[in-house]
Amino acid sequence: MGTASARLRQWHIEGADGRRCTITAGRGIASHQSLIPTDSSRIAVLTQPSVADRVKRMIAELEQATGAVAELRVLPDGDAAKELAVVGETYGWLNAIDFTRDGLLVGIGGGALTDVAGFVAATYLRGVEVVYMPTTLLGAVDAAIGGKTGINVDGKNLVGAFRHPLRIVVDLDLLDALPLELRREGAAETVKAGFIADERIIAAYEADGIDTALDDVVPAAIEVKVETVTEDFREGGRRAILNYGHTIGHAIEVAAGIAHGDAVSIGMVAAGRVSAEVLGFQGEGRQRAVLERIGLPTVAPAVNPDEVMNLMARDKKRDRDGLRMILLRDFGDPVVQHVSAENIHLGLREIGVAGS
Numbered sequence: 001m002g003t004a005s006a007r008l009r010q011w012h013i014e015g016a017d018g019r020r021c022t023i024t025a026g027r028g029i030a031s032h033q034s035l036i037p038t039d040s041s042r043i044a045v046l047t048q049p050s051v052a053d054r055v056k057r058m059i060a061e062l063e064q065a066t067g068a069v070a071e072l073r074v075l076p077d078g079d080a081a082k083e084l085a086v087v088g089e090t091y092g093w094l095n096a097i098d099f100t101r102d103g104l105l106v107g108i109g110g111g112a113l114t115d116v117a118g119f120v121a122a123t124y125l126r127g128v129e130v131v132y133m134p135t136t137l138l139g140a141v142d143a144a145i146g147g148k149t150g151i152n153v154d155g156k157n158l159v160g161a162f163r164h165p166l167r168i169v170v171d172l173d174l175l176d177a178l179p180l181e182l183r184r185e186g187a188a189e190t191v192k193a194g195f196i197a198d199e200r201i202i203a204a205y206e207a208d209g210i211d212t213a214l215d216d217v218v219p220a221a222i223e224v225k226v227e228t229v230t231e232d233f234r235e236g237g238r239r240a241i242l243n244y245g246h247t248i249g250h251a252i253e254v255a256a257g258i259a260h261g262d263a264v265s266i267g268m269v270a271a272g273r274v275s276a277e278v279l280g281f282q283g284e285g286r287q288r289a290v291l292e293r294i295g296l297p298t299v300a301p302a303v304n305p306d307e308v309m310n311l312m313a314r315d316k317k318r319d320r321d322g323l324r325m326i327l328l329r330d331f332g333d334p335v336v337q338h339v340s341a342e343n344i345h346l347g348l349r350e351i352g353v354a355g356s
C-alpha cells in the first residue's frame with residue numbers, strides 16, 4: 001500500500017433518517033478541537049477508565065480554549081458499561097446536569113463505550129447528537145462505524161438502536177499506542193475487510209504483520225465498512241458480508257471463551273475451507289499465511305463440537321432453509337450462501353474441532 005501518509009481522510013454517510021455522519025481519520029486529531037460543538041449548550045463526555053486521564057486533559061484544554069464547559073462521566077470498563085443499570089444511571093446523570101436536546105454527547109473509548117454512548121444518544125430525549133472517538137483499533141474500523149448501537153440484556157447486543165453519530169474522529173496516534181493484544185484484536189477485523197473487499201490490506205499485512213503502519217490499512221478498512229453500510233443500513237443483504245468468519249467464529253468465541261478477534265481469525269480459516277469446497281476459492285493458503293503473519297490463531301482451542309453446532313444453530317443468520325455463511329469466491333468477492341451441515345463439518349475439521 002505504498003508509503004505511510006499522515007493525510008487527513010474523510011467520509012460521509014447519509015443515514016436513513018436524513019442525518020449525516022462525518023468520519024475523519026488522521027494523526028493528532030483526538031484533541032479538544034474535535035469536541036467543539038457547533039451550537040450545543042452542553043457537552044457531556046462519556047468515557048472509560050483506561051483513557052480517562054487523557055480525556056480529562058482534553059476537557060481542560062477545551063475549557064481553556066473556548067470557555068465551553070464539558071461534564072465528564074467515567075463508565076465501567078469494557079462490556080461492563082453495556083448494562084441496562086449503567087444506561088439508567090447515565091440517563092439520570094444527563095438529567096441532573098440539565099442536558100437538553102441541543103446538547104452534544106461525546107463517547108471516547110473502545111467499541112463497548114461507543115456502543116453504549118450511541119445507545120444513550122439514540123434514546124435519551126428520543127435522540128441527541130453524539131460524537132465518537134474510538135480508542136481501540138476494533139472500535140475505529142468496526143464498532144464505531146455503521147450506526148449500530150447496543151447493550152447487553154440477557155444476550156449480547158440484544159437491545160439496541162440504529163442511529164449514526166454526528167461525527168467519528170479516528171486518531172491513528174492513539175491507535176499506535178495500543179498494547180499488542182488490542183492491536184491484534186483489531187487487526188483481525190481490519191484484515192477481514194481486506195479479504196472481503198480490498199486486497200491492498202492483505203498485501204500490507206503480508207509485508208509487515210502486526211507492525212503494519214496504520215496510515216493506509218485503517219482508512220482502507222474504514223472505507224470498506226462505510227461503503228458496505230451505505231449500501232445496506234439494516235443488514236438486509238450486503239451488510240452481511242461484514243460477518244465473514246463470524247458464523248463459526250462466534251460459536252468458537254462463546255464455546256472456548258476466547259477473544260473476539262482470535263475467534264474471527266479461526267472462523268475465517270474455517271470459512272476459507274468451506275469457500276474452497278463450495279465455490280472453488282483459491283486463496284485458502286494465502287489467507288492462513290497472513291493470519292499467522294499477524295500472530296492470529298488459525299486453530300480452535302479444545303471445544304465440544306456439539307456445543308459449537310448448537311451455538312451456530314442459534315445464529316441469527318439462520319433462516320428456514322438452514323445456516324447461511326459468508327463465503328469467498330475470491331478475495332474481494334464475497335457471497336452469502338446456504339451451507340450444508342456436511343460442509344460446515346468440513347470447515348470445523350479444518351480448525352481442529354475434533355469429532356465434527
Ligand SMILES: NC(=O)c1ccc[n+]([C@@H]2O[C@H](COP(=O)([O-])OP(=O)(O)OC[C@H]3O[C@@H](n4cnc5c(N)ncnc54)[C@H](O)[C@@H]3O)[C@@H](O)[C@H]2O)c1
Pocket residue numbers: 048049050051077078079082109110111112113115135136137138139142143144145146148149150157174177178179182185
Ligand atoms: N456497533 C457495532 O457495529 C459493533 C461492531 C463490533 C463490535 N462491537 C462491540 O464492540 C465491543 C468490543 O470493542 P473493543 O474490542 O474496542 O473492546 P472494549 O471496548 O471492551 O475495549 C477493550 C479494552 O481496551 C481498553 N482500551 C480502550 N482504549 C484503550 C487505549 N487507548 N489504550 C489502552 N486500553 C484501551 C478498554 O478499557 C478495554 O479494557 C463489544 O462490546 C462489541 O459488541 C460493536
Ligand SMILES: [Zn+2]
Pocket residue numbers: 189246260264
Ligand atoms: Zn467482529
